Amino acid sequence: MSISLDDITAVILAGGMGSRMGGIDKGLRNFKQAPLALHALMRLSSQVGSTMINANRNIGVYEGFGIPVICDQQADFAGPLAGMQAALNEATVPFLVTVPCDVPLFPLDLVARLSEPFLKDPTLMLTVAATGGRHQPVFCMMRSEVLPGMEEFLRKGGRKIDAWYSNIPHAAVDFEDEAAFHNVNTLEELRALEQKA
Template sequence: MTIDTQQITGLILAGGRGSRMGSVDKGLQNFRGAPMVLHVIMRLSPQVGALMINANRNLGPYEGFGLPVWPDQLTGFEGPLAGLQTGLSQCDTNYLVTAPCDSPFLPQDLVERLFQALTDNDADLAVAVTEEEGRRQPHPVFCLMKASVLPNLTAFLQLGERKIDKWYRSLNFVEVMFPDETAFRNINTLDELRRFENT
């Protein structure tokens, strides 16, 4: 099936506390000469028709990238599912794909591979998976879903649930194997930021 990128909205998740990085805003940290979120924008934007950012602080700096910025509808830094709910609520296309703001190496064929698997399997959601040391490793914040899953997600959140893997496993989902686990590397600490700056 030929992918119609205009029917896919991208959502960059930047709504966390950044607690492992000393409570700084990870997406705005400098990495190889630019804010980390800009690397994600540059990799994801060619793969989608529209792009937006979910953030709960520093909204002005994020708006400076020229994209819509939406804070969580749920207050209190409730995790990636809260950001996902916000993104789906603002999504005007049939599909939404997500990636975190601290993943500057994300695959340039992420959307294509997820979309192909989703349509081939008539699934509601496709999630990226890698194999590391013989063990399958899901990457649930790298996923593509039908926008129609919003009511299901809202009901899940209203039950007080917050675990993203528990939610997507309640759907008709498909896992999509990617060959390069380093493409999904998140930079979570200042030590990692300095280390990868020089590699």
């Protein structure tokens, strides 16, 4: 038994300011001759039924990827949780998977493994990837019903993903390869990861 891919959509979160990378749009920085966000899209495309990108600038460039582009409903680059909110408002299927744009080598079985706990526990609202006992909160899978609680959390000024989901039924899914979740925050880190990959 498994969750149908048609019941899962994914959002690539590329709506940040890229402040640690000099304010540039991180999702459009090249990694091995292709934008980081495009790497995420290529890794996700076979894992879910549909995909979208959350971006708050360079919309036309992202539209060139051939999938829907959605913007935050919150002002002032409110963080990845605002991107998740925007995606949930657009989603028409039961499950949403979220990944950041700056982790080009995340696992190719990410969605399958995040899906498994939902099959065993119908009360679960969210699963989150974990490595070495530490949650990777931007890599998660959630039921669409979490939207009202998320919006209430954002209205009250909440921004941290793990603080939000700590109040709903959730489960961590352990992944052994910690390097697969390595994100790039600087141009130096980007070049170093290119050398290793």
